[in-house]
Amino acid sequence: MITKIILAILALVAAPLLGALITGVDRRITAWLQSRYGPPILQPIYDVLKLLGKEPMVTNTWQALCAYVYIVGAALSVVLLFTGSDLLLIFFVLTVGAVFLVMGALASPSPYSQIGGQRELLQMLAYEPLLILVFAAIAMVTGSFKVSAVFEQTRPLLYDLPLMYIVLGYALTIKLRKSPFDISASAHAHQELVRGVYTEYSGPFLAMIEIAHWYEVILVLGLCALFWSTSVVGMVVLVAVTYLAEIIVDNVTARLTWRFMLKSAVGMGLVLTLVNMLWLYAQ
Amino acid sequence: MLGNLINQGRIKSPWVVHFDCGSCNGCDIEVLACLTPIYDIERFGILNIGNPKHADVLLVTGTVNHRNKHVLKNIYDQMPGPKAVIAIGACGCSGGVFREAYNVVGGVDKVIPVDVYVPGCPARPEAIIDGVVAALEKVKTLLGMTA
Numbered sequence: 001m002i003t004k005i006i007l008a009i010l011a012l013v014a015a016p017l018l019g020a021l022i023t024g025v026d027r028r029i030t031a032w033l034q035s036r037y038g039p040p041i042l043q044p045i046y047d048v049l050k051l052l053g054k055e056p057m058v059t060n061t062w063q064a065l066c067a068y069v070y071i072v073g074a075a076l077s078v079v080l081l082f083t084g085s086d087l088l089l090i091f092f093v094l095t096v097g098a099v100f101l102v103m104g105a106l107a108s109p110s111p112y113s114q115i116g117g118q119r120e121l122l123q124m125l126a127y128e129p130l131l132i133l134v135f136a137a138i139a140m141v142t143g144s145f146k147v148s149a150v151f152e153q154t155r156p157l158l159y160d161l162p163l164m165y166i167v168l169g170y171a172l173t174i175k176l177r178k179s180p181f182d183i184s185a186s187a188h189a190h191q192e193l194v195r196g197v198y199t200e201y202s203g204p205f206l207a208m209i210e211i212a213h214w215y216e217v218i219l220v221l222g223l224c225a226l227f228w229s230t231s232v233v234g235m236v237v238l239v240a241v242t243y244l245a246e247i248i249v250d251n252v253t254a255r256l257t258w259r260f261m262l263k264s265a266v267g268m269g270l271v272l273t274l275v276n277m278l279w280l281y282a283q
Numbered sequence: 284m285l286g287n288l289i290n291q292g293r294i295k296s297p298w299v300v301h302f303d304c305g306s307c308n309g310c311d312i313e314v315l316a317c318l319t320p321i322y323d324i325e326r327f328g329i330l331n332i333g334n335p336k337h338a339d340v341l342l343v344t345g346t347v348n349h350r351n352k353h354v355l356k357n358i359y360d361q362m363p364g365p366k367a368v369i370a371i372g373a374c375g376c377s378g379g380v381f382r383e384a385y386n387v388v389g390g391v392d393k394v395i396p397v398d399v400y401v402p403g404c405p406a407r408p409e410a411i412i413d414g415v416v417a418a419l420e421k422v423k424t425l426l427g428m429t430a
Contacts, residue, residue: 027325036323040295043328049292050339055363057336195334202336203363 004083011082012075019214020044022221026247033251048210054203059108066104067205073097074215081222084148087135091128094219097212098124101197108200116196120184122258123174126265130171133273137164138226140280150229158227158238160283163276165227167269169242172220174265178246180253181261290426293339293365294419296328300338300362304355304391306345309405310372314342316408324412335361340418341395342411346374346381347388359395365425367418370397371411373404 024041031038040046058064077094080086098120105117135145141160142149150157158165174181185196193199201209221239228234303311317324318331332338335358347355359368370391373379378389391397398421401414 031323031325034320036320037326038323039325039328043296046292046295046328047298049289050296051292053286053289053293054339054365057363195332195337198337199334200336206337 007082008079011079015078015082015218016075016211016214017045019217020048022217022243023214026243029244029247030251033248044210044214048207051207051210052204056203056205058202058205059110059200062107063104063200064205066100066107067201067208069100070097070104071208071212071215073100074212074219078215078219078222081147081219084146084151087138087145087147090147090219091131091135094216095124095128101209101212105197105200110200112194112196113200116184116193116199119193119258120197122262123177123181123184126181126262127171127174130167130174130265130269133269134161134164134168134171134223137161137273137276137280140277147226150226153229156228156230156234160280161227161276163272163279165224167272168223168227169246170265170268172224172242173246173249174261175220176217176246178250180249180256182250182255183258183261186255293426294423296330297339297367297415297419298330298332298337299340299342299415300332300335300358301342301344302355302358304343304345304347304351304375306372306374310344310375310403313405313408314344314371314411317411322408322412324415327412327415329415335359336363338362339366340415341366341368342371343368343375343391343397344371346378346384347391347394348386349388352388352394355391355394365422367398367422368395369399369401369411369414369418371401371403371414372406373402376400376402379404 021041023044024039027043028038028041056064073093073096077090077097080090080093102117102120102124105113105120108114138150138157138161139145141157142153177183177185179186183196185193185198198206198209221243224239224242225235228238301311301314315331316322317329324331335341339362341359341362343355359366368391370376374381375391378387381387382389388394399414399418401410403410406414
């Protein structure tokens with residue numbers, strides 16, 4: 001019980017800070033790939049501090065509520081992951097948060113925000129079945145949807161589910177809105193529809209969304225870490241290699257259309273899952 | 284303490300939005316040149332953000348005329364405070380060679396308060412970066428952060 005409380009506090013406090021640092025490193029590596037010098041590693045923290053100090057401005061009060069629910073959803077899903085809870089519960093909590101982000105965007109009549117919100121719904125439509133498939137595959141190997149059951153395994157999940165890891169990587173690129181799937185909103189200088197789903201959030205509410213994004217980065221990398229649950233070094237290496245690949249893909253690909261995203265995500269996800277499941281049965 | 288941290292963030296993360304208020308595009312190209320690897324303003328935490336609601340600094344190029352003065356005012360009003368305005372180029376500062384034209388209102392300061400003027404035709408990227416730094420110095424004085 002005590003360890004669970006400590007883990008929960010760690011998830012609430014340390015996870016966003018770590019997420020901010022990872023985002024800072026991401027921006028630095030991106031700048032390096034574009035032969036620029038890049039901002040300091042702590043830049044995301046400066047950005048959020050500044051945004052927290054700005055004058056609050058909302059088009060209607062629903063937006064503020066949506067920003068609060070989004071950050072609570074993201075934080076809660078990280079807490080659930082750290083305390084070894086149910087994968088499906090994590091998924092549902094994450095989805096509730098994501099839906100509220102879209103609702104906040106749709107609560108404003110701005111066309112940029114509206115189209116951004118619709119596109120974010122399409123992105124969710126693309127990554128959610130993939131995540132469910134990955135969770136189901138994990139449950140087939142471990143016999144339980146519990147995160148703690150993964151840590152009772154004697155050999156890494158990656159040996160049994162190598163193709164599911166690719167499916168997870170695909171889903172994560174869509175979830176983190178990295179190029180080529182930065183369709184609903186885009187970070188950095190390559191804008192999409194002004195700022196897509198984020199357009200109408202500003203000041204402290206945008207800061208909350210940024211912090212929620214840090215939580216999501218940690219959640220996503222935590223899910224990757226589950227695939228090498230037997231050693232800490234293995235987890236760190238796997239997560240680092242995955243995120244580096246993610247940054248490189250982000251920089252070398254152009255934005256694709258939502259049709260391509262939906263078709264490729266569902267098509268590729270289903271085929272890879274099927275092959276992996278057959279292989280699992282044949283073993 | 285949180286106030287100090289927030290002020291620190293304000294100095295280190297000025298996001299700019301650029302509005303072309305009827306410029307000949309000379310100054311606009313120089314503004315965009317600041318983003319290129321040669322000048323790389325992101326190393327100071329400056330981001331070119333396309334959304335006035337997220338921006339802290341408004342960069343305005345070109346003369347203001349009777350048609351676009353409403354647009355300029357609207358963009359300025361959409362920015363949450365604290366905010367700063369930088370007028371770029373001879374036209375943005377005063378109306379330039381067009382100041383006597385019948386359709387021209389004049390410089391940007393005829394419509395909204397301007398904090399820093401960056402002269403030049405067109406203004407060089409170095410001068411624009413200097414302008415943003417000067418605006419930050421002004422903000423520092425306002426916040427009482429001068430050491």
